Amino acid sequence: MLRVENLTFAHPGQATPYAFSLVAHEGEVTAVSGASGSGKSTLLDLLAGFLTPSAGSIELDHSDLLPLPPEARPVSLLLQSESLFEHLSAAKNVALGLPAGTPRAEAQRQIGEALAEVGLEGIGNQLASTLSGGQKQRVALARTLLRARPVLLLDEPFSALDDETRVAVRELVRVLTIRHGWHTILVSHHADDVEALAARKYLLVEGRLESLRDTPS
Amino acid sequence: MLTLPHRPLRIAAAIALAAGIAILIVLVLWAILAAATGSEGSASRIDIPHLLRMTSIQAGLTTVLSIAVGMALAWALNRLRFPGRDLVVGLFASAIVTPGMVVAFGLLSIWGRNGWINQASEALFGFSIGNPAFGLSGILFAHVVLDGAFAARIMLARLDAIPTPRLKTGQSLGLTPWQRFAIIDWPSLRGTVPGLAAIIFLLAFTSFPIVLMLGGGPANQTLEVAIYAAVRQDFDLAGAVRLAATQIAVCSLVILAASALAPIPTSFGASTAPRWRDRGLARLLQMLVLMLCTIGFVLPLLSVLIDGLGAGIGRVVAQPAFWWATTSSLVIGTASALLTLLLALALALGRGATGNGLLRTLLGMPAFAYLAVPAVVLSLGFFLLVRQLGFAPATAAPFVVILANSLLALPFAMATLGPPLEAIARSRGKLIRSLGLSGWRQFTLVEYPLLGRDIGVMLALAFCFSLGDLGVIALFGTQDFQTLPLMMFRALGSYRGNDAAAIAAILLVGTIVAFVGLPRLFERIADAAR
Numbered sequence A: 001m002l003r004v005e006n007l008t009f010a011h012p013g014q015a016t017p018y019a020f021s022l023v024a025h026e027g028e029v030t031a032v033s034g035a036s037g038s039g040k041s042t043l044l045d046l047l048a049g050f051l052t053p054s055a056g057s058i059e060l061d062h063s064d065l066l067p068l069p070p071e072a073r074p075v076s077l078l079l080q081s082e083s084l085f086e087h088l089s090a091a092k093n094v095a096l097g098l099p100a101g102t103p104r105a106e107a108q109r110q111i112g113e114a115l116a117e118v119g120l121e122g123i124g125n126q127l128a129s130t131l132s133g134g135q136k137q138r139v140a141l142a143r144t145l146l147r148a149r150p151v152l153l154l155d156e157p158f159s160a161l162d163d164e165t166r167v168a169v170r171e172l173v174r175v176l177t178i179r180h181g182w183h184t185i186l187v188s189h190h191a192d193d194v195e196a197l198a199a200r201k202y203l204l205v206e207g208r209l210e211s212l213r214d215t216p217s
Numbered sequence B: 001m002l003t004l005p006h007r008p009l010r011i012a013a014a015i016a017l018a019a020g021i022a023i024l025i026v027l028v029l030w031a032i033l034a035a036a037t038g039s040e041g042s043a044s045r046i047d048i049p050h051l052l053r054m055t056s057i058q059a060g061l062t063t064v065l066s067i068a069v070g071m072a073l074a075w076a077l078n079r080l081r082f083p084g085r086d087l088v089v090g091l092f093a094s095a096i097v098t099p100g101m102v103v104a105f106g107l108l109s110i111w112g113r114n115g116w117i118n119q120a121s122e123a124l125f126g127f128s129i130g131n132p133a134f135g136l137s138g139i140l141f142a143h144v145v146l147d148g149a150f151a152a153r154i155m156l157a158r159l160d161a162i163p164t165p166r167l168k169t170g171q172s173l174g175l176t177p178w179q180r181f182a183i184i185d186w187p188s189l190r191g192t193v194p195g196l197a198a199i200i201f202l203l204a205f206t207s208f209p210i211v212l213m214l215g216g217g218p219a220n221q222t223l224e225v226a227i228y229a230a231v232r233q234d235f236d237l238a239g240a241v242r243l244a245a246t247q248i249a250v251c252s253l254v255i256l257a258a259s260a261l262a263p264i265p266t267s268f269g270a271s272t273a274p275r276w277r278d279r280g281l282a283r284l285l286q287m288l289v290l291m292l293c294t295i296g297f298v299l300p301l302l303s304v305l306i307d308g309l310g311a312g313i314g315r316v317v318a319q320p321a322f323w324w325a326t327t328s329s330l331v332i333g334t335a336s337a338l339l340t341l342l343l344a345l346a347l348a349l350g351r352g353a354t355g356n357g358l359l360r361t362l363l364g365m366p367a368f369a370y371l372a373v374p375a376v377v378l379s380l381g382f383f384l385l386v387r388q389l390g391f392a393p394a395t396a397a398p399f400v401v402i403l404a405n406s407l408l409a410l411p412f413a414m415a416t417l418g419p420p421l422e423a424i425a426r427s428r429g430k431l432i433r434s435l436g437l438s439g440w441r442q443f444t445l446v447e448y449p450l451l452g453r454d455i456g457v458m459l460a461l462a463f464c465f466s467l468g469d470l471g472v473i474a475l476f477g478t479q480d481f482q483t484l485p486l487m488m489f490r491a492l493g494s495y496r497g498n499d500a501a502a503i504a505a506i507l508l509v510g511t512i513v514a515f516v517g518l519p520r521l522f523e524r525i526a527d528a529a530r
């Protein structure tokens, strides 16, 4: 279980600081929605280690994540854009998820498997810049599979996709989260995405996360 | 669909100016070529192929070294944060306007026969290290100090503009410092290399004051220096003219190659990316690079200030000739900067007012063509032209020097003012049209307030270029008409080293004041108009 408690942070010149508290469970998508500029990306930056909070805690299964630098956190990141390095092939992008020094043959096997799992067999040699938006996000997910980090942070990952693609990529995120037991935190301002994926929902208003219960319709 | 305000007057003015500038360059070329063909067969001992070979080697080495140094320095500056970092970045940015003479003089006073290093080494160990500031090594050193810093500034802007999400992705993947450079930095830097290389090659190929001061004779020359020597020392006008024709041909080739390459951004934005510092060896290397580059760049300039602002300065300022030279330098610098502003503004406003690609190219080409005509060649062209028209060069000298310096600064001025003006016309065109603003109100309400700092930067560039100019004044100067750089050069020639040191220091101070002060001043003035 990922437990965030009273994580406090203020941007330069911000009067009232953010104070985030939330819980995310293994194998579940936890959604955070909120108006543009409400601080959703700030929350993910804090979780990923790009920003340092002034107070509060982040614990994964009772181990403290705050002292860890971004590259050492048990966290994978999927952003709206720039998730891939465009001048590298799909396979090379995926390979960045492997530990340094993985033997070549072993790496190739794992990359092939990961690409197959996200439904992109045989595109390994294509340059990332030639892929469609949906394919790019799938490749980034394949990299996440190899990194095998228990927390997946998604910042508006479907925003740049057309409707049909977004439903397919969304479904992939749902399946992978369950299959690999990820604690997935999805930031989105699209009600559809939240409805389709989230087991647990939060709304970010005035710097606080409010837990939303499902009201039976 | 692009909406631009209708500004026929702006377009007409720009066309007229562009035509005038084009006619002028044609006349200069014609004057040189006519003299060249008229002088065929006359005996001249100048070995052009040899000169070309030597100059190309020098310029090639300068280019490779400057790009390498610039890239290492940009890499270090992008990663390291320390108090005074903005100052250091600003210092390296000033390399573009630092007069070559001043840098050359600074290198001599550190590395030269009687320089700091030799004095220390003789006092401590009893031997001298010779004079590495002289000859090819000295020329390369001076060029790399200036051009490496210039390259670093351009490349740093590229690194600072890398999108934040890309950095976050890389940092969270735990890329090593080397992977980070190869995967994130290099793809951004790669685009600047061809254009930068072409510019640096051109600067080194046409280098004049540095080669004149450090070259030490015919073994290390550029065509520029050879032209000067032919005119002023050997009175071999025919030889000079053939050299000038060669120079123009080579520069045109380099520029044609350069214009086919990727353009270089001119705007510098601050980065909001999260802090991601490299660790271990890479970080040590970055500190070392920064330290060496800062010492290499700052030490010569510091020595100029220390040597020059000492005891010798009293003797210099007591000479009436010094005050005449200072007045000439300031008047020429101010007049040519204002003329450059007028020309660049009119051309850029005209270019921004038309969506027609061909017309835009035609409006820009004459100004950029002056890149192919370096200072001594342009000066020679005007010299021949003035004689053809039946004037005495001495009478025309002040006007020609102002005009020539303006034209030489024009390509840089266009590169500074053009992009922001065009961006304004494109992004606010609809609004300006729908409000029905007149051209004048468009300028005073929209363009001028947004452009203040760019105008200041452009004026500073043009002023500093002509303040430090030696190439133009070298052919037109007389005993009665001299600027500070010419006076300094003459002082060196007659072994009055203290006088030269004092003038070098004054030139450096003037350059820094203008380069730092003018952009701020104009930003203030423009802010008041908002």
Ligand SMILES: Nc1ncnc2c1ncn2[C@@H]1O[C@H](COP(=O)(O)OP(=O)(O)O)[C@@H](O)[C@H]1O
Binding pocket: A011, A012, A034, A035, A036, A037, A038, A039, A040, A041, A042, A043, B272
């Ligand atoms: N580096 C920064 N410095 C100052 N303010 C920032 C910075 N980054 C974001 N902000 C401000 O913090 C607020 C929240 O931003 P963000 O977390 O990106 O919102 P969201 O992702 O919900 O749209 C915004 O008002 C934004 O302007």
Ligand SMILES: [Mg+2]
Binding pocket: A040, A041
């Ligand atoms: Mg956001």
